Amino acid sequence: MVHPPDLKAIADGPALLPSERKKLLHGRPRKSGHAAPIASGPAGETCGSCRHMHHNRMANVYLKCELMRATWTGGPGTDVRAGDAACAKWEWSQ
Numbered sequence: 001m002v003h004p005p006d007l008k009a010i011a012d013g014p015a016l017l018p019s020e021r022k023k024l025l026h027g028r029p030r031k032s033g034h035a036a037p038i039a040s041g042p043a044g045e046t047c048g049s050c051r052h053m054h055h056n057r058m059a060n061v062y063l064k065c066e067l068m069r070a071t072w073t074g075g076p077g078t079d080v081r082a083g084d085a086a087c088a089k090w091e092w093s094q
Helices: 007-012 018-026 066-071
Strands: 053-057 061-065
Touching (some): 053 066, 061 066
Antiparallel strands (some): 053 061
8 A cells, every 4th residue: 555655754854846746746757658768769750750640639639659559548648749859669651
């Protein structure tokens, strides 16, 4: 069982940056919608030019990576941006 952090100890301890506090309180790092680390692909290419880019049309259009379909959520944690630097799984979109 995971116990919540001791907020009293956090308040009495050293000052935390907002990002550090969020990570400590929420525990899990943000999910990534990318199949491999960003910028590990060909230089100058982006997710927008990859054949795995999927336009998930709902009330709005959300960009997702087809290779990560099994991990898609309904939230922004698995979205990708067309301008993100290409990952190692990048393939030319024709």
